[in-house]
Amino acid sequence: MREIAMEVTNSYGAIERIFRVVRHRRFSVCHCDITTNQQQKFAIKLTVAGSKSIDNLLEQLKKLVDVEYIGLVEKNKRQVVETAKSFNSGALSYAT
Amino acid sequence: MMNGAEYLVQFLERKNVRHVFGYPGGAIMPVYDALLKSKIKHYLCRHEQGAVLAADGYSRSTLGSHLPGICIATSGPGATNLVTGLANALLDSIPLIAISGQVNSALIGTDGFQEIDTLGLSLAVVKHSFLVDDITQLDETLNQAFEIAMTGRPGPVLIDVTKDVQQAEVPSSLLSKRTTHFSEQDDRREPAFDLNELLRLLSRSRKPVLYLGGGCLSSWHLGDVNKLLNNVEVPFVTTLKAVGIESKHLLNLGMLGMHGTQAANHAIQESDLLIALGVRFDDRATGNLTKFAPNAKVIHVDIDGSEINKLRKADLSIRGDLKSVLPVLNNALQKQEYSEWVRHCCSLKKEFCWRYDSPGPSIYAPRFLAQLSKRARENTFIACDVGQHQMWVAQHCEFSSPNHHLSSGGLGTMGFGLPAAIGAQVANPNNCVINVSGDGSFAMNIQELMTLIRYQLPVKIVLIDNSALGMVRQWQHLFFKDRYSEVDLSDNPDFVSVAKAFGLSAKRINKSHHEQQGINWLLEQSGPCLLQVCINNNEQVWPLVPPGAANHEMMLEENQK
Known part of the structure; x- marks a missing residue:
């Protein structure tokens, strides 16, 4: 299982797009935590499982227009290790 | 207000x-x-x-x-x-x-x-x-x-x-x-990559192949791709979408993959370096992925990062617009010398060139399409549907540019050809636009004949009619022991009468000695027209890489073995 952290624009279909990509790229969702931050963006923590490459899933999710930030949370360190697009709200900071 | x-x-x-x-x-x-x-x-x-x-x-x-x-x-x-x-x-x-x-x-x-x-x-x-x-x-x-x-x-x-x-x-x-221009905040920034690694891969290679895909069109820098191909001496192959890039170039080995040319498939399998530009290693192109270009290192350039390492691990990946990479490749490849490999690829091309000497009185679709393509005006667009005729177009027609070859590659949408030809004719009113269709595909959007007539769009339809769903029939013949299931279309309507009823001029040919006459008639028509080209339903598309096989393990027509 891997945990993905995302910051996503709150637009019509944004959450559905993420779940659709996860399913279509052959992962299953084990846990999901969605909150709205002060900028009215979604902060999403998604735990997924699957036998395919997690890097490929991240690349597919990155392409979604609504996804402003995405990172893989390293299991032990609780640290976001991979970043993409812009990260401007700080909503997804993790303690190291 | x-x-x-x-x-x-x-x-x-x-x-x-x-x-x-x-x-x-x-x-x-x-x-x-x-x-x-x-x-x-x-x-x-x-x-x-x-x-x-x-x-x-x-x-x-x-x-x-x-x-x-x-x-x-x-x-x-x-x-x-x-x-x-x-x-x-x-x-x-x-x-x-x-x-x-x-x-x-x-x-x-x-x-x-x-x-x-x-x-x-x-x-x-x-x-x-x-x-x-x-x-x-x-x-x-x-x-x-x-x-x-x-x-x-x-x-x-x-x-x-x-x-x-x-x-x-x-x-x-x-x-x-209100705004009027999009900001062009495109992902065209200079891609970061290891130039030394690129040069190292190129200099160590003895058998490189440029593997060109649809991204070469989408990058809107096709001119730079053509420049690269003309400046360097490296054999190249194309995907279905890239068919039409430098069609007449000596080192163009043709389309690779399931119905690719023997030269392209053998060259890819023998190569030690694939320079993959705007491709996605689609299964129709690679055949059995684990056996695809088994000895080749891969340099993969694509604007979409999700394509890199998706199916084939790249030894050097470059995420970005081709425009930024092409000059580097141009400079680096010009300094390399692969003459022995180039000679080998040219000999493959010569050895496995298409043959059009099909015996018998029936029309041989590959020969007909090759002749049509040669005789059609420069800058002719060909929009095809999906099936056997689509592969014959990709194999046997020549194009001024890849965007003159309109083919539904990824989705394989039967019914694409006629409406796509309409779109191309509207956009290019002074160009000749031909829709090559099959009798299965044609029926899927046949209603658009009314659009042709309403706007008097001079699209020329070539209906390759084998009274069957030919590609499915071919697979049922080869892989399902001739158990033909729902592929018989012998009760098709009289397509010439149908076309005439819509208001098109129409003609039918069904013998090999009618081929030139049919092409003459088609090219002489000034308005929308349909030429029904009746062929034998036993005609197959060759070569064919069977499921699970490597690209060099092609099934061939008897006279090509």
């Missing part, structure tokens, strides 16, 4: 949109009303799928113009009928904007008449989609839609606009702020 529909149409005008394809209906009526006052010419197709595929063909045939194809439909069935066309554009990375009407905002979610969750059903078939239910969002959404469709890896975008937004008065604040 200006309403949302008028604003939308004026926005399209400001984007220099001159042609749109569509079909009216209740929830899109304000937009159609606004079109009456517009300089934009609307082409009424006879099915929304025809409209979206026409917009797709329009877009493909104008790649480089920075204009997406545009189609319009109403809510409910109008929107659902767009789905196949949107998926077609998505899988081939075609920039396209679909505008659908939606019921009034208050009725969304009530299961009202012609109300369907268009945004929801679009999610899997577009690059992005919007629902506009607030007039203040209209301008920003339209701008975003154009930018998303055209930048990075292009693709289709759907804008679902509620009827109340179409009818709402546009606030004066919006009118003063």
